[in-house]
Amino acid sequence: MDISLKNVEYRYQADSPFERLAISDVSIDVPSGTYLAVIGHTGSGKSTVLQHLNALLKPTKGSVWIGSREIRAGRKEKNLKGVREKVGIVFQFPEHQLFEETVEKDIMFGPMNFGVTEQEAKARARASISLVGLPEEILEKSPFDLSGGQMRRVAIAGVLAMEPEVIVLDEPTAGLDPRGRKEIMDLFYSLHKKRNLSTVLVTHSMEDAARYADDIVVMHQGKVFTKGTPDEIFSNPKALIELGLDVPEVVGLQLMIEEAFGTKFKKISLSEDELAEMVAEFMEGGGRQ
Numbered sequence: 001m002d003i004s005l006k007n008v009e010y011r012y013q014a015d016s017p018f019e020r021l022a023i024s025d026v027s028i029d030v031p032s033g034t035y036l037a038v039i040g041h042t043g044s045g046k047s048t049v050l051q052h053l054n055a056l057l058k059p060t061k062g063s064v065w066i067g068s069r070e071i072r073a074g075r076k077e078k079n080l081k082g083v084r085e086k087v088g089i090v091f092q093f094p095e096h097q098l099f100e101e102t103v104e105k106d107i108m109f110g111p112m113n114f115g116v117t118e119q120e121a122k123a124r125a126r127a128s129i130s131l132v133g134l135p136e137e138i139l140e141k142s143p144f145d146l147s148g149g150q151m152r153r154v155a156i157a158g159v160l161a162m163e164p165e166v167i168v169l170d171e172p173t174a175g176l177d178p179r180g181r182k183e184i185m186d187l188f189y190s191l192h193k194k195r196n197l198s199t200v201l202v203t204h205s206m207e208d209a210a211r212y213a214d215d216i217v218v219m220h221q222g223k224v225f226t227k228g229t230p231d232e233i234f235s236n237p238k239a240l241i242e243l244g245l246d247v248p249e250v251v252g253l254q255l256m257i258e259e260a261f262g263t264k265f266k267k268i269s270l271s272e273d274e275l276a277e278m279v280a281e282f283m284e285g286g287g288r289q
């Protein structure tokens with residue numbers, strides 16, 4: 001299922017004295033099966049964009065296509081259950097939304113809310129708990145007896161149990177230790193690859209954007225500043241640094257070497273091996289390229 005934002009504007013509390021323009025003229029495509037990262041400084045509009053992807057917010061100008069359904073500004077939209085079911089959002093700290101007395105009931109809640117039978121919801125709970133790498137026994141436990149990392153996985157299992165066609169991740173690893181972060185990011189990447197699950201990742205981590213995404217959108221002050229492949233985006237690291245963003249460590253190293261020698265590499269690379277080769281060549285040439 002493709003998703004497409006076309007010239008979207010969104011104003012919070014529109015037509016009130018508290019109106020606030022959050023995003024404007026935002027056009028973003030998420031073709032079926034792609035992995036898109038959305039990066040940008042705090043307040044640049046990432047979460048606002050994200051909530052348009054399953055019609056939690058409706059544009060105040062422009063339109064959003066979610067599969068064959070168009071959500072257009074100024075039009076009353078009825079029955080959005082269908083699109084909400086197909087686009088699962090993992091919000092920041094999703095474990096804060098756990099509330100049932102057992103893990104199983106928590107995971108079953110979403111599917112049953114969308115009309116899935118109890119038996120089918122139970123089967124989905126078993127399947128999704130194993131997808132997130134937890135043992136089946138955990139289904140009988142209270143979510144509140146689990147560790148923080150396990151709670152996060154249970155909350156993610158709840159979204160996966162909806163069997164979405166697109167998954168949207170808002171800083172899904174916030175608050176986890178580095179190992180937990182990598183495990184969760186690898187889990188989403190393998191779901192993306194194995195099931196061709198379209199994935200949209202909102203992140204402050206340039207490393208994750210560079211490592212996992214096919215395409216990156218950089219938001220700045222409510223607009224799309226630039227978009228492209230990781231190689232394209234990070235080939236101009238100074239533009240990102242001027243926006244107050246980090247760059248991946250390997251790109252930062254290249255900038256440091258360039259500054260130290262006062263010369264430029266022919267290109268910026270995201271691969272550590274390529275960097276090692278470039279540095280070797282650079283040194284052989286006496287620090288000139």
Ligand SMILES: Nc1ncnc2c1ncn2[C@@H]1O[C@H](COP(=O)(O)OP(=O)(O)OP(=O)(O)O)[C@@H](O)[C@H]1O
Nearest residue numbers: 012020021022040041042043044045046047048049
């Ligand atoms: N509920 C709201 N009411 C009014 N203004 C809001 C609301 N939510 C966000 N905004 C404003 O909209 C703009 C974009 O915010 P948004 O949360 O989309 O940015 P963000 O890039 O996701 O930030 P962060 O990285 O901090 O999550 C900001 O100016 C913000 O203050």
